[in-house]
Amino acid sequence: MIPDLDIALVRTFLAIVDTGGLTSAGRVVGRTQPAVTQQIKRLEDALGRPLFDLDRRHLKLTADGEVFLEYARAIMRLNDEARARFDASEIRGTVTLGVPDLYAAYLLPQLLRRFARAHPHVEIEMRCMRSVHLYEAMLRDELDLVIATLQPDLKTGTVVRREPLTWVAGLHDRPEAEEVVPLAVLPPGSVYRQRALEALGRAGRRWTITSFSESLAGLQAAVFAGLAVSVFPRCAVQPGMRCPGPRDGLPDLPAIELVLHRRPMALSAAAEHLGDFVERELAQVAAFHPTADAGSPSPRAPRAVGRA
Structure with a gap:
């Protein structure tokens, strides 16, 4: 029988996939390249299947590696969500999030649902408008965080997703x-x-x-x-x-790039946590379509203000 999986090994596996190399993955998880190699060997031994092709100079997932990747992302998402829920369960407050209605409808429902589970005392006030107007609203201190399409003349913010x-x-x-x-x-x-x-x-x-x-x-x-x-x-x-x-x-x-902007003034702990969550999770979010998820209501829907 396959033993329980070690979370540290799963995290290293994902770091290799996401960075494309053993050395770069080592920097992410704080280990040397030989240690990363050893961790992957332990994970493959535990699963009884090779996850990468033998040529480690050109890393490529095997068919089993591709299958395990989906499980690995789900494992780490739940692990990180549980840690956040119990490490920061007392975080409270309201966060004003600005986002175009398109992203609010198709990219944020699942992400905000997970954030709400981890931080049940944080209320998200969502305001929808076009990307060209969001940054100005944030500079007027009307918004804590903004998720917007990267504008050609505006190079600030952190890229959090590329969308074809x-x-x-x-x-x-x-x-x-x-x-x-x-x-x-x-x-x-x-x-x-x-x-x-x-x-x-x-x-x-x-x-x-x-x-x-x-x-x-x-x-x-x-x-x-x-x-x-x-x-x-x-x-x-x-x-x-x-x-x-x-x-x-x-x-x-x-493709276009989605960027996260944070209000220049000091942010609350609630806003910082939501910003960090968006940076970490938005790139992996699958599109949300209400007909597919109608039976899975959010534990607390964000309060929408403005044009939805």
């Missing part, structure tokens, strides 16, 4: 086949809009803006109605949509 962009169209519609591509876009200043127009320009495709909305809901309506093509982050693609690409005459799109 994709073209979206109605499942049974082909607006991209038109000679002049009809677009549904956010207002000027939107990084999604900018990336779409730049890509079409490089590809030599003519375009026209036929639908324009301040919110994702408006863009979704135009897409589902078959009126236009739009650009969404991958996490927001819904049933009833398809993702046209180069085979359909639309160019590839670059």
